Amino acid sequence: MSFLHGIAASNGIAIAKAYRLVEPDLSFEKKTIDDTNSEVKRFRMAMEKSTSELEVIRDRAKVELGEDKAAIFEAHLLVLSDPELTGPIEDKIQSEKINAEFALKETADMFITMFEQMDNEYMKERAADIRDVTKRVLCHLLGVQLVNPSMIAEEVIIVAEDLTPSDTAQLNRKFVKGFTTNIGGRTSHSAIMARSLEIPAVVGTKAATVEINNGDMVIVDGLKGEVHINPTPELVEQYRKIHNEFEAQKAEWAKLVNEKTVSADGHHVELAANIGTPNDLKGVMDNGGEGIGLYRTEFLYMGRDQLPTEEEQFESYKAVLEGMNGKPVVVRTLDIGGDKELPYLELPKELNPFLGFRAIRLCLEEQEIFRTQLRALLRASSYGNLKIMFPMIATLDEFRQAKAILEEEKAKLQSEGQTVSEKIELGIMVEIPSTAVLADQFAKEVDFFSIGTNDLIQYTMAADRMNQRVSYLYQPYSPSILRLVKMVIDASHAEGKWTGMCGEMAGDETAIPVLLGLGLDEFSMSATSILKARSLIRNLKKSDMESLAQKVLNMQTTDQVIEAVTAATK
Ligand code: PEP
Numbered sequence: 001m002s003f004l005h006g007i008a009a010s011n012g013i014a015i016a017k018a019y020r021l022v023e024p025d026l027s028f029e030k031k032t033i034d035d036t037n038s039e040v041k042r043f044r045m046a047m048e049k050s051t052s053e054l055e056v057i058r059d060r061a062k063v064e065l066g067e068d069k070a071a072i073f074e075a076h077l078l079v080l081s082d083p084e085l086t087g088p089i090e091d092k093i094q095s096e097k098i099n100a101e102f103a104l105k106e107t108a109d110m111f112i113t114m115f116e117q118m119d120n121e122y123m124k125e126r127a128a129d130i131r132d133v134t135k136r137v138l139c140h141l142l143g144v145q146l147v148n149p150s151m152i153a154e155e156v157i158i159v160a161e162d163l164t165p166s167d168t169a170q171l172n173r174k175f176v177k178g179f180t181t182n183i184g185g186r187t188s189h190s191a192i193m194a195r196s197l198e199i200p201a202v203v204g205t206k207a208a209t210v211e212i213n214n215g216d217m218v219i220v221d222g223l224k225g226e227v228h229i230n231p232t233p234e235l236v237e238q239y240r241k242i243h244n245e246f247e248a249q250k251a252e253w254a255k256l257v258n259e260k261t262v263s264a265d266g267h268h269v270e271l272a273a274n275i276g277t278p279n280d281l282k283g284v285m286d287n288g289g290e291g292i293g294l295y296r297t298e299f300l301y302m303g304r305d306q307l308p309t310e311e312e313q314f315e316s317y318k319a320v321l322e323g324m325n326g327k328p329v330v331v332r333t334l335d336i337g338g339d340k341e342l343p344y345l346e347l348p349k350e351l352n353p354f355l356g357f358r359a360i361r362l363c364l365e366e367q368e369i370f371r372t373q374l375r376a377l378l379r380a381s382s383y384g385n386l387k388i389m390f391p392m393i394a395t396l397d398e399f400r401q402a403k404a405i406l407e408e409e410k411a412k413l414q415s416e417g418q419t420v421s422e423k424i425e426l427g428i429m430v431e432i433p434s435t436a437v438l439a440d441q442f443a444k445e446v447d448f449f450s451i452g453t454n455d456l457i458q459y460t461m462a463a464d465r466m467n468q469r470v471s472y473l474y475q476p477y478s479p480s481i482l483r484l485v486k487m488v489i490d491a492s493h494a495e496g497k498w499t500g501m502c503g504e505m506a507g508d509e510t511a512i513p514v515l516l517g518l519g520l521d522e523f524s525m526s527a528t529s530i531l532k533a534r535s536l537i538r539n540l541k542k543s544d545m546e547s548l549a550q551k552v553l554n555m556q557t558t559d560q561v562i563e564a565v566t567a568a569t570k
């Protein structure tokens, strides 16, 4: 039995077998073969194994993912049975007396290059099919396992170096019970998605892929940030108890699903949810969300190979607005960059992606992308209570430019006779310190602020949110962060505007009492944190929390703040 310590990224306990999502090592050398007949046999065996594996995957895909997704595997099976590919490979083994791996790779590469050079989309896709199939056959020849997260069909815990947001989006909740990664922090996007999928996760363990083998029994403790490998039966028993207690606690919170969020002295705040796709709406309803405080639209753009059309976007936005039935929905315009990449935009690699060409910076430059999204949003606006916000605003000028583009698109749509709501509020994310410091000026022009603490903290502390070595600097309760938050809230209130928070801090038990005291109007968090937060706020008096906030703003360190909050909320 061994043990890893990491960052608790998503609540809950998971116990299952490990599934390593690690790219296999497909390296091999060219070898001379004497017995070419057995080499051909070995090749045929690998082909047969690949075929039966693909048939299982195809059939499962049909049931789990639908006919269109299954068609990919049908195409792979066609490649495998094509004598135009297999014939030359076998000839090569026989005539050149070389190993099957080498013959396969050389022949496949020749076809791939040929198809890729053709000026025909259909043939280019065939090149991709050959590449995938070759990889599968090669894995069988080399005796290594090919990974495919979307096709997992038994209960597992995913073990990976890192998970991209699109890997995470593909995880099937039915089978993926938990995950653990070597890198990442509490606010990396895979962690955020794990919370919305309610998958317990521990990230930043540094060595998960080194310590854990396929099939090892693993406990992921997403409450404490611990991973136990091949635990004793006693420990498993202990964890089953913790799991049951956690479930019982959740059942208690669930009683508050239809209640308003009102403090013990009668002050109402709004508890909203952060979502990534319309599919997340069910979780918002089940957890009693009073609105959507952050719709991260970039997930619409990810896990595909071209930009979503205006129509596709319109349908998604409309679905969310209608689904929320008149409750507020804050949609954030495209925030790509940082740890969220769009490979098909082919943007040059940057040394500091979190400080680079991302979010509103990209949208103001690549205006067609931005305008398409704004048109889709404006057209959807009459289906609910839409609020639009721009991410990563650093200067007033950026806000004004973005607003002017929005106004232009609105005027165009109206001149085409389209209905656009007249009540759309327009806000910004406050996630760059320059904007927090200048909040009084921004407050004159925006309708609302939403504080993005995941980025605001990384930029204020100059600590990459993806880097676990500096994760100790993710200090939401640092008086420096609290003072910035106060500046923003006060600036908005002075102009009769409102402030929300959609960074992870908004759902943090230690931060919530202080934020209530500072006068935050809307708390937006992973849907799964809402009921716990509601239960907490209902037990707090706003007036007491105001005194607490006043006190902690003048403290020196995070630890002092934690101590003061603990004492005030006992
Ligand atoms: C934030 O920065 O706090 C935020 C909510 O945006 P994201 O996590 O998507 O960068």
Ligand code: MG
Binding pocket: 431, 452, 454, 455
């Ligand atoms: Mg952000």
